[in-house]
Amino acid sequence: MNYIELQLHVTPDYTDILTAELAELGFESFVETDEGLNAYIIETDFDEKALEELVAKYTNQTAIAYEVNSLEKRNWNAEWEREYEPIEVADSVRVRASFHEPDARFRYDIVINPKMSFGTGHHETTAMMLEQQLDLDFAGKTVLDVGSGTGILAILAAKMGARSVQAFDIEEWAVENAVENAAINDCPQISVFQGTIDDIKDEQGRYDVILANINRNVLLAEIPLYTHLLNEGGYLLVSGFYEHDAPDIQQKAIDAGLWAEKTKSVREWTSIRFKK
Incomplete structure (x- = not known):
């Protein structure tokens, strides 16, 4: 069967939500690029009018452009598997798909079979968060x-x-995928629900560590809530924003009662570890 390749030119803040929206239109595979996002769908399932309506929905929020290409018949799963490489972080963590063999040189072997091909450690923000976690005692x-x-x-x-470990996401597909991946990695202590931070019981000092790899606007709005939920001496690890946004994030955290312990930046993306 032939596939359609959609090349979206869009800012990184919108790749996650557009991936979820495109999945609803039947797109099967996704790859983040320097320009935005590539998405793939069986040619007979492609609805150009639905795509145009989706793009129009977001044109008032962000600059967005796209190109559509027809791809020759291929074994798409095999193609994706050839392109997907394991990620290695700080010589301690290796993130791989189930079709990769484990590597005993790494202390932590994480198997991620994404429904959408992001959140796999390939993005700088995820890799930085993993590295920041390695410094803590969990x-x-x-x-x-x-x-x-x-x-x-x-x-x-x-x-x-x-x-x-309590985890949550606003997207149903993400929750399903996180539950599957937790099971694959034999992590019964992880529970996942669909929702937002507002669904967390308002009980001060519930968590020793909070991990938030999202975006600048959400962090600025919710850092005071995270701080409220942290135990004294607890840690907040954040990423998902550009280096030039770091001062605003840091000031919001300081105002909430945290102090910055470690900052990392890679290719203009930044991660900060705060302590209460």
């Missing part, structure tokens, strides 16, 4: 993963000894 700790996606951050926390 043994016996309670953890909250905000906007969990594939569940990759929650899984590392569990593998590092966390007693319980």
